[in-house]
Amino acid sequence: MQVLKDEIRESIYQAALTEFSEKGYEKASMRNIAKRAGITAGNMYRYFKNKDDLFYTVTSPAYDEIVRFIVEQELPRGNDREWENMNVDKQTDGIVSIYLEHKKELLVIIDGSKGTRYERAKDDIIRLVENMITNILKLRSETDGLAMPDPHFIHVLSASVIEGVILILKQYKEDEKVREMVRQFIGFIFKDFTERISG
Amino acid sequence: MQVLKDEIRESIYQAALTEFSEKGYEKASMRNIAKRAGITAGNMYRYFKNKDDLFYTVTSPAYDEIVRFIVEQELPRGNDREWENMNVDKQTDGIVSIYLEHKKELLVIIDGSKGTRYERAKDDIIRLVENMITNILKLRSETDGLAMPDPHFIHVLSASVIEGVILILKQYKEDEKVREMVRQFIGFIFKDFTERISG
Amino acid sequence: MQVLKDEIRESIYQAALTEFSEKGYEKASMRNIAKRAGITAGNMYRYFKNKDDLFYTVTSPAYDEIVRFIVEQELPRGNDREWENMNVDKQTDGIVSIYLEHKKELLVIIDGSKGTRYERAKDDIIRLVENMITNILKLRSETDGLAMPDPHFIHVLSASVIEGVILILKQYKEDEKVREMVRQFIGFIFKDFTERISG
Amino acid sequence: MQVLKDEIRESIYQAALTEFSEKGYEKASMRNIAKRAGITAGNMYRYFKNKDDLFYTVTSPAYDEIVRFIVEQELPRGNDREWENMNVDKQTDGIVSIYLEHKKELLVIIDGSKGTRYERAKDDIIRLVENMITNILKLRSETDGLAMPDPHFIHVLSASVIEGVILILKQYKEDEKVREMVRQFIGFIFKDFTERISG
DNA sequence: AATGAATGAGCATTCATTCAT
DNA sequence: GATGAATGAATGCTCATTCAT
Numbered sequence A, B, C, D: 001m002q003v004l005k006d007e008i009r010e011s012i013y014q015a016a017l018t019e020f021s022e023k024g025y026e027k028a029s030m031r032n033i034a035k036r037a038g039i040t041a042g043n044m045y046r047y048f049k050n051k052d053d054l055f056y057t058v059t060s061p062a063y064d065e066i067v068r069f070i071v072e073q074e075l076p077r078g079n080d081r082e083w084e085n086m087n088v089d090k091q092t093d094g095i096v097s098i099y100l101e102h103k104k105e106l107l108v109i110i111d112g113s114k115g116t117r118y119e120r121a122k123d124d125i126i127r128l129v130e131n132m133i134t135n136i137l138k139l140r141s142e143t144d145g146l147a148m149p150d151p152h153f154i155h156v157l158s159a160s161v162i163e164g165v166i167l168i169l170k171q172y173k174e175d176e177k178v179r180e181m182v183r184q185f186i187g188f189i190f191k192d193f194t195e196r197i198s199g
Numbered sequence E: 001a002a003t004g005a006a007t008g009a010g011c012a013t014t015c016a017t018t019c020a021t
Numbered sequence F: 001g002a003t004g005a006a007t008g009a010a011t012g013c014t015c016a017t018t019c020a021t
Helices: A006-027 A030-037 A041-047 A051-072 A081-101 A103-111 A121-144 A151-171 A175-190 A193-197 B002-027 B030-037 B041-047 B051-072 B081-101 B103-111 B121-144 B151-171 B175-190 B193-197 C006-027 C030-037 C041-047 C051-072 C081-101 C103-111 C121-144 C151-171 C175-190 C193-197 D002-027 D030-037 D041-047 D051-072 D081-101 D103-111 D121-144 D151-171 D175-190 D193-197
Strands: none
Touching: A006 A030, A006 A041, A006 A051, A006 A103, A006 B002, A030 A041, A030 A051, A051 A081, A051 A103, A051 A121, A081 A103, A081 A121, A081 A151, A081 A175, A103 A121, A103 A151, A121 A151, A121 A193, A151 A175, A151 B151, A151 B175, A175 B151, B002 B030, B002 B041, B002 B051, B002 B103, B030 B041, B030 B051, B051 B081, B051 B103, B051 B121, B081 B103, B081 B121, B081 B151, B081 B175, B103 B121, B103 B151, B121 B151, B121 B193, B151 B175, C006 C030, C006 C041, C006 C051, C006 C103, C006 D002, C030 C041, C030 C051, C051 C081, C051 C103, C051 C121, C081 C103, C081 C121, C081 C151, C081 C175, C103 C121, C103 C151, C121 C151, C121 C193, C151 C175, C151 D151, C151 D175, C175 D151, D002 D030, D002 D041, D002 D051, D002 D103, D030 D041, D030 D051, D051 D081, D051 D103, D051 D121, D081 D103, D081 D121, D081 D151, D081 D175, D103 D121, D103 D151, D121 D151, D121 D193, D151 D175
């Protein structure tokens, strides 16, 4: 057999995913992951080089997809509302789709990655939202003369939006329900957005 | 020597507060707290039974105040908007005031209480906001016939509001600035609230 | 008490010295050193930061003295035999004196320092002897027209001399006996040295 | 399939030889030897009972030959210098020849046998030289009335000679060069030997 | 015969907690 | 009251060896 038993590899993966979810990277214990996977600690090292390797094997596909998505986002091209609406929807849907593919893994990245190089991932996503909002508002300030709000305010708003979305992701099992709730939530926050923000 | 004892107790308290803020309950080190307090590790155990005891001594007053505040919130009595506006302001101010009294302790409860029985404190606060919003909407639905939104939606919204507020609390040092930003943020979220939520 | 118990520190030192002598740095076991010292493994870390710290605490005074000695050696100034004779004696006595102060420690450096930054110490000492011999022969080649031998030959000779000296150091307990044997051995090797080397 | 078996056995042998040369017995890794041999670790145990077995399989032929050679050395029969000169040359050549047949194996025995029962092999060889020298001197003391030097001195001298020879063995690849250098070195050490030793 | 999966003891190190003084 | 020495269990990780297939 050239490959290690896929079954075991998978059970380690799942055990690690659970352990990392519950305790985060630093507090997760290799011995405990092994126990969950039903093997000995020593044997785990045949499948994964070390704790880091295991962690990144579990999280990096999800992380990479998020990063790629963030990098790919385009700046607004025209100064029309159409871009705004489309873009918000597109970006929201993009994030949600990535999440639906890697639910638990992403939650590990978001909540349990302290001590790893992913510990700033949540901030990166917040910054994406910040940029998106800032771009929309710039567009409006050019066309409608709308005054720009305090950048800190935009940051706070973005963080709070992301927290809401994460909560939805955590709370609902069904993909369709997740999409619907995220849409509803984003819709609520940004309804009459520029009107409300200017006053 | 009672005087000396209090001094030391206080210095352990401050050292623990700093340590818990920086590392959270689980990663905090008793040795390090002792070092920060300028005493020996062994001596700490004369003042506090163990790590748990120390943690709850540091955090429970703030926790209790938050809980008391949450429990005390009164249901709406009349069916007028006045109650609504007053109540949002009152409750927001209440939370902010409690925070301003126990800044570091509350941040420990919110961000560093994993592994303790306070790890769900943030959720409790979120539930307060949830109740508040629900009450407002019930009022409206009775007077205006407004349809109630999905309770989950209210939960998500509450969580995201709280996250925003926490971020503000973390970000600004000056009390007055904190109050102002919280007001601005809450104002933005709830502007035309019932109108937006119904469609 | 400001200082850790000197007794215990000393017993760890001795236990480590013995363990390092018997197994060398890499194979030496902290657990075993602790057992030899009659304490628990954990407790050892109150006295020494880690295995490295313990190793260098044990060996560096001896190492530093050797290095200082090597660095201090002066080049020949005149072209007389007097320098030669004096210098050989002086350097031999110097090395032996350093050894007598740090017997076991030096043997650890020489035989058990693989994996540490002292692993080249024996070579350094050999090179000292090489330089010494080379200098003597250069002197002679200038005054007597003696042909220089193959540098490899000098290297081999130096290594073999050092090995002999080390053996003496290992074999004799009494300081005076060590000095005598080293003198005798060096005397034998270098007797009629230039005459023999030239053919 | 006996043919296959021999091939594999041989490749394990070579792999082990290389590994033992590089790391010595204790630090050598069975896994690594297997990898070098291009087989699995488990399979190695079909050919060799354990690490010890493998080590002795690799080293014992060379070891035995050395021992046999040492044991076979005859005492001087006549009281002439001829025997002396011949004997030194014969024994030197004998050792060198054995070495040239088992280069790597012998170096493993000499430098990498700590933790095995061969760890004293170098000493045995040294004792051979010791005996040889002692015999020569006895001969002389009978014929010329030469006083016998301290036996320890002879031991030290032997050890240092052996060290020199080993260094030469390590340093030169070509058999002829090895023989030449050894002859030169031995020649230097023993030139005017009895004259020098007596004063 | 051969594979590679599995084991279990070992390693250095950390840390909450206890306790004699 | 206070000290710091001591403990023992836990951590991530390695490796010779065994074993089912």
